[in-house]
Amino acid sequence: MRRADRLFLVIHALRGRRSALPARALAETLGVSVRTVYRDVADLQLSGVPIEGEAGVGYVLRKGADVPPLMFDGDELEALVAGTRFVRAFGGSRLAAGARSALLKIEAVLPPPLQARAQRTRIYAPARGDRIEASGIIDRLHAAIEARRVLAFDYRDEAGQPSRREVEPLCLAFWGGAWTLGAWCRLRADFRNFRPDRMRAVAETGERFEEHPARDLQAYLRAVGSDGWI
Numbered sequence: 001m002r003r004a005d006r007l008f009l010v011i012h013a014l015r016g017r018r019s020a021l022p023a024r025a026l027a028e029t030l031g032v033s034v035r036t037v038y039r040d041v042a043d044l045q046l047s048g049v050p051i052e053g054e055a056g057v058g059y060v061l062r063k064g065a066d067v068p069p070l071m072f073d074g075d076e077l078e079a080l081v082a083g084t085r086f087v088r089a090f091g092g093s094r095l096a097a098g099a100r101s102a103l104l105k106i107e108a109v110l111p112p113p114l115q116a117r118a119q120r121t122r123i124y125a126p127a128r129g130d131r132i133e134a135s136g137i138i139d140r141l142h143a144a145i146e147a148r149r150v151l152a153f154d155y156r157d158e159a160g161q162p163s164r165r166e167v168e169p170l171c172l173a174f175w176g177g178a179w180t181l182g183a184w185c186r187l188r189a190d191f192r193n194f195r196p197d198r199m200r201a202v203a204e205t206g207e208r209f210e211e212h213p214a215r216d217l218q219a220y221l222r223a224v225g226s227d228g229w230i
Contacts, residue, residue, distance in 0.1 A: 011049060014060060083099075086125045165194070
């Protein structure tokens with residue numbers, strides 16, 4: 001998490017509280033050390049943010065220090081809360097952390113009635129340790145897509161036939177029960193979809209690929225008829 005985002009979350013975690021929030025609770029929320037919280041709060045105080053309290057006691061935001069509420073209606077808010085829960089459960093650890101931070105920011109600036117609505121949302125997406133998202137492969141594929149790194153892996157298709165593939169990864173798609181990696185397959189010289197749960201020995205080759213109009217993401221989306229995906 002960027003330091004600027006962390007400082008933002010410190011301020012909003014304190015917003016509207018009547019009692020002091022202990023540094024340890026802040027540290028657990030942000031996923032940092034207590035020492036980091038002490039340092040961040042001290043820096044915010046020096047920059048003029050009206051935070052009161054001290055290490056070992058807790059912190060509050062001085063009464064009257066506020067920010068405007070976000071303009072969400074109840075259905076929009078419920079969609080955001082449910083969406084972040086799904087991302088936390090199925091999006092891999094990197095996006096899960098981002099969703100958690102985003103939800104903290106959203107809830108921090110909501111007026112009390114909408115805060116209560118957010119807490120009452122009864123759509124859940126429990127994370128499970130036996131799902132592929134817990135293996136780290138989604139994070140690895142996501143990182144390779146962003147950095148345009150060529151991947152090599154052993155693959156077994158639906159019929160169980162093995163092959164060695166080298167691909168230019170383009171996107172990930174979640175189908176409710178399974179993920180697929182959309183990629184340009186160098187073996188087939190065409191676009192292919194690969195299920196991460198059928199990949200083995202996934203590794204980066206050390207090569208970065210350049211986007212080409214004939215085999216980039218937009219070409220892939222046209223090839224697979226992705227109307228309605230985005």
